[in-house]
Amino acid sequence: MSFVVTIDGPAGAGKSTTARAVAARLGLLYVDTGALYRAFALKARHAGIPIDDDAALERCGRALDLVLSGSAEAPRVWLEGVDVSEEIRTPAVSELSSRLAARPVVRRRLVEIQRALRARGPLIAEGRDLGTVVFPDAEVKIYLDADLATRALRRHRELARRGMIVPLDEVRGEIASRDERDRSRVDSPLAAAQDAVRLDTSGKTVDEQVAAVLEIVRAHPAFPDPAGRAGRDGLDD
Ligand code: DC
Numbered sequence: 001m002s003f004v005v006t007i008d009g010p011a012g013a014g015k016s017t018t019a020r021a022v023a024a025r026l027g028l029l030y031v032d033t034g035a036l037y038r039a040f041a042l043k044a045r046h047a048g049i050p051i052d053d054d055a056a057l058e059r060c061g062r063a064l065d066l067v068l069s070g071s072a073e074a075p076r077v078w079l080e081g082v083d084v085s086e087e088i089r090t091p092a093v094s095e096l097s098s099r100l101a102a103r104p105v106v107r108r109r110l111v112e113i114q115r116a117l118r119a120r121g122p123l124i125a126e127g128r129d130l131g132t133v134v135f136p137d138a139e140v141k142i143y144l145d146a147d148l149a150t151r152a153l154r155r156h157r158e159l160a161r162r163g164m165i166v167p168l169d170e171v172r173g174e175i176a177s178r179d180e181r182d183r184s185r186v187d188s189p190l191a192a193a194q195d196a197v198r199l200d201t202s203g204k205t206v207d208e209q210v211a212a213v214l215e216i217v218r219a220h221p222a223f224p225d226p227a228g229r230a231g232r233d234g235l236d237d
Contacts, residue, residue, distance in 0.1 A: 001137075003028075003122040003224050005217055006130035009144035010182070010190060011094075011175040012151025014201040014209050015126040018144065021210040023072035023124045026217060026225070030072035031117055033127035033134070034097070036110050038088035039066050039079045041097040051096075054105045061109030068117075089162055091174055098178045101128075102185040111188075122224055124217075128182055131193030139222050142213055143192035146202040151175055 005028065007015045016032060023030035043064065049056045070076035077085045087093070100106045114134050117123060125134070131141035146154075152172035159166050166174075182190040192198055197216055201209050217223055 002118050002120075003220075003222055004118065004135045004138040005124040005140040005142070005213075006135050006138045006193075006196075007124065007126040007142045007144055007213070008128055008131050008190065008192065008196070010151065010179040012155040013144040013146050014154070014204075014206070015144050017206055018201075018209045018213055019124050019126040020072045020075070021206070022213050022217065025210075025214060026124075027122075028072075029117070029120055029123040030075060031068065031114065031123055031125035032075060032077075033110070033114055033125055033130065035068065035075075035077045035085075035088060036066060036113060037097040037101050037106075038093050039077055039084060040064065040106060040110060041093050041100050042084055042088055043079060044100060045093070045096060051099050051103070054103065057100070057103060057105045058109075061106060064109065064113075066113070086162060089159070090164065091159075091166060091170075094174065094178060098181050102181065102187065104187045107187055128190040129188035131196050132191055133188045136193070140217050140220050141193045141196035142216065143196040143198045144209070145198065145200050148172060148176060150202045 005022070007019050009015050020030055022028065040061065044057065044060055047060060049060055065080045067078040068075065069078060075085070076083055077088060111134055114125065118135070127134070131138055131143070152168060152175055155175055156166065156168045156171045159171065179190065199209070199212055
């Protein structure tokens with residue numbers, strides 16, 4: 001079984017930024033599991049499937065043609081041959097993905113897809129239930145958190161970078177209610193695994209976050225160093 005690093009935590013905790021940088025530095029496959037939930041939501045929305053129609057959601061999941069491609073620096077998400085990397089980031093899709101993520105029929109299918117990715121080699125995956133449910137035997141588990149004000153500001157800026165100007169208050173309300181839903185659902189709620197290392201990223205720079213995670217991963221005795229670079233290319237921290 002491949003070496004796995006999981007990063008879980010609420011929206012805006014810095015999971016994607018950190019996981020992508022660590023993946024690039026260590027030569028790990030980067031897996032954004034939130035993108036899978038978002039792409040599922042987009043497909044369900046296009047098909048007009050009601051949120052509680054489990055039979056239709058199951059059919060939707062079975063026919064899901066979803067591909068994660070690109071690099072850790074520039075990951076892309078393809079749904080039925082169309083690049084939906086930007087379309088899945090709208091606030092409406094965020095909200096729907098969180099609602100659908102509470103449906104066991106949706107989770108079952110997406111967990112299956114996530115576990116199959118392990119065959120591709122050492123990976124770093126980020127989401128909500130990776131250390132608890134998807135990869136309970138992961139070698140390294142991290143739980144990232146930050147206070148709500150910090151997380152809202154980060155998400156607000158990320159949306160602006162993507163050309164979506166959403167008032168900060170609205171973003172704060174959106175992520176607070178999404179986190180509450182993700183934490184309180186019955187199936188695979190957002191939670192830190194008991195054996196996860198907890199890091200609070202409030203007030204930390206991206207470089208500090210990345211350095212902290214790199215140190216934890218490299219210190220693991222089973223770390224395969226797939227990029228073969230530790231101590232050799234001057235990129236070490
Ligand atoms: O990480 P994100 O904000 O892109 O995730 C979007 C939604 O998908 C999130 O609100 C909850 C759901 N999700 C999940 O339930 N489990 C995961 N492993 C990843 C995401």
